[in-house]
């Protein structure tokens with residue numbers, strides 16, 4: 161019996177030894193600024209002590225003020241574990257790093273980390289209007305954010321699809337404008353965008369009570385996260401006007417304008433409303449920044465609205481853009497008088513930027529560059545790299561998304577200082593990933609889109625550019641995503657990533673490569689790719705229509721390739737892309753003609769679209785056919801169905 165016990169315990173010891181892992185700084189996400197690995201290791205689970213604040217203050221004196229606040233030094237040595245930091249935030253991050261190093265390990269590599277952020281602002285935006293997300297869900301995401309030192313949660317609280325925050329002065333915002341007919345955003349838009357009374361049968365929606373919001377703010381603060389509320393104005397406000405119709409514009413005859421999405425800046429009641437809402441918002445959210453939206457206002461009613469026109473005349477405003485700027489500048493003064501700063505999407509630059517406004521650059525990097533060059537602060541969140549509502553993998557295997565392709569590797573490659581003049585760089589506060597929710601009906605799906613791509617935002621925002629490293633990041637992301645999955649999150653499965661469209665990874669050779677193409681109808685100037693060279697450059701498009709390889713047409717594609725000499729031709733074909741949102745469809749039909757002299761063409765092939773009209777998939781079908789012909793000129797004519805045609809290469813063999 162004794163011998164048996166002995167061998168069992170020996171076995172167990174061997175098994176434990178096999179499992180034993182030494183944790184170290186190579187596990188930390190985001191990667192620390194400075195890592196020094198020292199000799200030896202210690203057992204995990206030892207208490208850490210906070211030491212020597214004065215020495216650390218001196219050590220961090222040369223860092224920018226924002227970095228001093230979040231900096232820490234973590235020393236793991238045979239003598240024990242010590243933490244130095246200037247603030248509780250720094251000490252909190254030191255403990256997060258220690259926890260990541262030690263997770264699943266029984267010993268720790270001795271090391272010293274001297275760590276601080278590259279940018280002050282490292283954010284995530286959640287759109288809880290298009291699909292409501294409740295307090296518990298938001299608290300759960302704050303935990304995941306704190307793990308990777310993301311420190312701003314921007315809540316998009318209001319939009320046409322639903323108002324999501326209790327405002328005591330305006331009970332119809334949550335008694336009516338927070339509810340809609342149609343559980344998903346797609347159902348709601350397809351059925352005419354109707355609102356519902358709270359409690360009505362099949363009323364979908366919800367809102368945060370002020371108590372919920374205060375709890376979110378406090379929970380975030382314990383994790384060094386500031387919650388920035390966004391109240392949209394003057395656009396994206398159809399729900400406000402549905403609840404309070406007097407805030408919309410008038411038609412020339414003084415009746416309410418027929419379609420309403422923008423608040424009326426000519427109406428003093430609009431300002432009373434916005435100021436009363438903002439007073440309650442400022443009372444709940446201590447954030448220095450209040451986001452006021454400002455994006456995509458249609459401004460369609462303003463030129464005809466008598467109140468808007470009177471305002472423009474009175475204030476000497478010459479365009480709808482200047483009228484929007486008048487509203488934003490007035491709100492900025494109001495926020496400033498209450499000790500807060502205005503943050504808005506980059507449209508707030510149009511018509512003149514309010515004097516102290518901070519710009520969130522989303523339509524590209526230009527808004528951020530312009531703002532920083534003018535001496536304004538900016539947060540970079542360009543759609544190309546920071547819009548987490550795009551597909552993160554090959555579309556055929558992913559749930560429907562808004563369109564576009566943003567894999568983790570591309571998100572990680574972004575640098576917020578790209579294109580920023582050196583003397584304006586200090587105005588770039590940081591970076592944010594935006595998760596719009598039109599196509600995200602469930603909470604699991606929100607987590608799936610957010611994690612792991614928000615890890616890329618975290619490392620871009622924290623780690624010095626020179627220390628970024630994709631293979632190491634990928635490794636650490638797998639570990640962190642596993643950790644989240646173990647905690648009941650639903651991250652995207654990076655291990656099963658399909659990746660980029662394979663044919664796009666290397667040039668293809670064919671008979672028409674490098675040959676001249678003439679266009680009977682021009683490509684659309686928005687999507688020229690490489691102009692006349694595009695269709696015979698041997699370079700196939702990626703999954704993304706905006707990659708500069710796909711050429712876009714709002715007409716038929718009707719092109720003729722000159723092979724330079726008469727050749728035997730056995731195949732002609734081209735791939736088209738179908739992405740229902742954003743309105744990219746397949747040709748109805750393709751006809752192929754061949755000619756020896758460029759004058760007399762003979763039809764040698766025809767391909768019909770076989771994808772059913774009702775199909776809403778993302779597809780990349782080939783419209784090609786085998787032929788048996790001789791000629792020098794090949795005409796490829798694709799008949800447009802509707803909306804866009806996108807094609808990347810005419811292959812001739």
Ligand code: ACM
Nearest residue numbers: 455456505522596
């Ligand atoms: C935005 O994506 N409309 C800011």
Ligand code: ZN
Nearest residue numbers: 409424465468
């Ligand atoms: Zn008006």
